[in-house]
Amino acid sequence: ETGVTQTPRHLVMGMTNKKSLKCEQHLGHNAMYWYKQSAKKPLELMFVYSLEERVENNSVPSRFSPECPNSSHLFLHLHTLQPEDSALYLCASSRSGHGYNEQFFGPGTRLTVL
């Protein structure tokens, strides 16, 4: 295991549901990330949190709402999603700050929107 855990591992939801993805890191890192991985596409960065402050939001639709209550936990709240939002959602963490920091990834949540 990489020290980054994600729950649930699989999620099926309807377009009118509200659900949340959870990520937890046990590595003492200060930055956390959400990525979307769709079939045959590069990893897409969605959000970055550094020291619990959101520092990056890559034009993600408002139906995705991140939350970072502390440096160890990251959530992605989902509301009225579309079928095209079905993908693997990956959480990552790193030491943060400037410089060359390896990102450690969780196993992902496989999301299916019906």
Next chain:
Amino acid sequence: GESVGLHLPTLSVQEGDNSIINCAYSNSASDYFIWYKQESGKGPQFIIDIRSNMDKRQGQRVTVLLNKTVKHLSLQIAATQPGDSAVYFCAENGWTSYDKVIFGPGTSLSVIP
């Protein structure tokens, strides 16, 4: 704009042979590059990295080569094993205000026993 891309989407190699996975990047200001391996059902895992002040870096059975002149990056895997079967991503992580990694589309490596 910035982009990091891979030349070949798939690669099949015989077990025991060496594998070479290539990557091109377009941002000449990039100064840090990483190779990640993603096995089925798992998140990407760090393999090896290289800074722009280096041309070559070796790990255990892996070597990364950086050619800044042509903005090309490669990953060499020696004596490829079945456990090496995975998707490999090159990624660019520059010295920016925030940790932001730009990933290429990935190359799928299949090892033939």
